[in-house]
Amino acid sequence: MSSQLAALNQWVDDVARLTQPAAIHWCDGSDAENAALVAIMQASGDLIGLNPQTHPNCHLHRSHPGDVARVEHLTFVCTSERDDAGPNNPWMAPAEAHAKMDALFAGCMRGRTMYVVPYCMGPIGSKLARCGVEITDSPYVVANMRIMTRMGAAALARIEREGSFVTGLHSIGELDPERRVIMHFPEELTIKSYGSGYGGNALLGKKCHALRIASHQARSEGWLAEHMLILGIENPKGETHYIAAAFPSACGKTNLAMLIPPEGYARDGWKVWTIGDDICWMHPGEDGRLWAINPEAGFFGVAPGTSAKTNPNALAMLDRDAIFTNVGVTADDQPWWEGLPGAPVKDWQGRDYDPAKGPAAHPNSRFTVSAKQCPSYSARAEDPQGVPISAIVFGGRRASLVPLVFEARDWTHGVLVGASMASETTAAATGAVGVVRRDPMAMKPFCGYHFADYFAHWLSFGGSGAKLPKIFHVNWFRKGADGAFLWPGFGDNLRVLEWMIGRISGEAHAVDTPIGRLPRLSDLNTEGLALSAEARESLLALDLPAWHDELESVAVYLDELGPRVPPELRRECERVAASLAAYEAVDPVDA
Numbered sequence: 001m002s003s004q005l006a007a008l009n010q011w012v013d014d015v016a017r018l019t020q021p022a023a024i025h026w027c028d029g030s031d032a033e034n035a036a037l038v039a040i041m042q043a044s045g046d047l048i049g050l051n052p053q054t055h056p057n058c059h060l061h062r063s064h065p066g067d068v069a070r071v072e073h074l075t076f077v078c079t080s081e082r083d084d085a086g087p088n089n090p091w092m093a094p095a096e097a098h099a100k101m102d103a104l105f106a107g108c109m110r111g112r113t114m115y116v117v118p119y120c121m122g123p124i125g126s127k128l129a130r131c132g133v134e135i136t137d138s139p140y141v142v143a144n145m146r147i148m149t150r151m152g153a154a155a156l157a158r159i160e161r162e163g164s165f166v167t168g169l170h171s172i173g174e175l176d177p178e179r180r181v182i183m184h185f186p187e188e189l190t191i192k193s194y195g196s197g198y199g200g201n202a203l204l205g206k207k208c209h210a211l212r213i214a215s216h217q218a219r220s221e222g223w224l225a226e227h228m229l230i231l232g233i234e235n236p237k238g239e240t241h242y243i244a245a246a247f248p249s250a251c252g253k254t255n256l257a258m259l260i261p262p263e264g265y266a267r268d269g270w271k272v273w274t275i276g277d278d279i280c281w282m283h284p285g286e287d288g289r290l291w292a293i294n295p296e297a298g299f300f301g302v303a304p305g306t307s308a309k310t311n312p313n314a315l316a317m318l319d320r321d322a323i324f325t326n327v328g329v330t331a332d333d334q335p336w337w338e339g340l341p342g343a344p345v346k347d348w349q350g351r352d353y354d355p356a357k358g359p360a361a362h363p364n365s366r367f368t369v370s371a372k373q374c375p376s377y378s379a380r381a382e383d384p385q386g387v388p389i390s391a392i393v394f395g396g397r398r399a400s401l402v403p404l405v406f407e408a409r410d411w412t413h414g415v416l417v418g419a420s421m422a423s424e425t426t427a428a429a430t431g432a433v434g435v436v437r438r439d440p441m442a443m444k445p446f447c448g449y450h451f452a453d454y455f456a457h458w459l460s461f462g463g464s465g466a467k468l469p470k471i472f473h474v475n476w477f478r479k480g481a482d483g484a485f486l487w488p489g490f491g492d493n494l495r496v497l498e499w500m501i502g503r504i505s506g507e508a509h510a511v512d513t514p515i516g517r518l519p520r521l522s523d524l525n526t527e528g529l530a531l532s533a534e535a536r537e538s539l540l541a542l543d544l545p546a547w548h549d550e551l552e553s554v555a556v557y558l559d560e561l562g563p564r565v566p567p568e569l570r571r572e573c574e575r576v577a578a579s580l581a582a583y584e585a586v587d588p589v590d591a
């Protein structure tokens, strides 16, 4: 046995001694293994079979009703120095955290099977990919990890070859919110998670490894681990540009990643290719460009609102081999959520559906499905080199202030734009929904180290010679006086992406403003689009006094992050504020 596998075996033995499982199962990722697990879960009620005619090999999982989202206040980054975790993360000293977790894990798997899940984040043959091993007592977690990662024998072989891997220990425990905690030890490449079966808390390859631990590794190794979708846009000439875009959870990343071009665009030959919908690892290539892979192999998407209108590609991949969590069901056992035709008879808790008790599907109900089933899945998604990124897009959910799109003037300004991102909170995390909070680069819940150091790391890419992507900011969520969205969104977002590509090739026009470069409405292709007069007037307008206040609030936010904030970023914030003060208002709309 290789020394790598000896180390892995030793860890598995140690965990078994601590958790006392009735049996240990090493996962090979095979179909037979999955079928056996599904049978076990059907017998236990963990999975419920759905209509085999309309949805072959699809299953429903109903979680504990108190375990439906990530728990940011219970998610710790345990660095030896408190300040290294930053004010953006709950922190606990590593020794204390290990002791706390070991006490929770002691004997917790009695009577249960302990699964050992080797996995690879990224194409199995890619230098950019990284491996991990998750130990869990939840067969639901195993079934999801099988879809979301390259799990099983191939990953184990790579671990044996390579040596280094992230260790993740997970138990659903008692699913008691009072005994729920997720600890990250980035200096030890270790994760310990107890008391939740929910995606981001329990599928340790995803947010825990591919963002929190990986962002920490990326900083010391000179790359970026980001909460971004990756898509390719093919123009009628057959050229494809790849775009990475960061939005907070439940702000439409999956829909954007699978965008279907609007009628005129499709006719002219535009195509959109999906690489990933949630996480992006970007490495500087020898050519000075950033090259990106999607570390995941599947989608863990928000179900409600996914429909033939909003995301036909997603709907098309969800009629076979999928796991649905906390959705409703119809009389003939089809999965159902708000936004679909038909009617539910049972809600997400398995109760008879009663609109007085709330929606049939939980607002954070999810589907888990292999990326290979996506009709727009890019052939380049499995490319071990990744794809070269032409543009980075930041976006939030902002009912007012922020225009539909603007371009940062350069990399440093773009880093400020990303650092000052803000968004209304969603159901993806527990807590109040709809409150605007700063969410830099959509990484507030996921950055495994001090935000100030993270901004410095981003700035460090700005060296001369690098062929860095252009940086843009978008806001699809601007609302009018009546509270309705001003921009149609979904497929029509391609109109905005086309302008970005025009900016990259130097063909599209923009107006310089203090906050960045804005298109005039006439610079966007609005053919076939019925925009209201209010939308035409305000989607690209600048409210200067409100932007003043915004820049002041960004400066306060940077101050709150403390003295580690790079001076370059503060100076950039001052530069924008000064240029706002000096700005003679020109009307950027069709000026």
Ligand code: SAT
Pocket: 070, 198, 199, 200, 201, 206, 207, 249, 250, 278, 300, 428, 429
């Ligand atoms: O945290 S999850 O990965 O489960 C979903 C999300 O919030 O993006």
Ligand code: MN
Pocket: 227, 248, 249, 250, 278
């Ligand atoms: Mn996410």
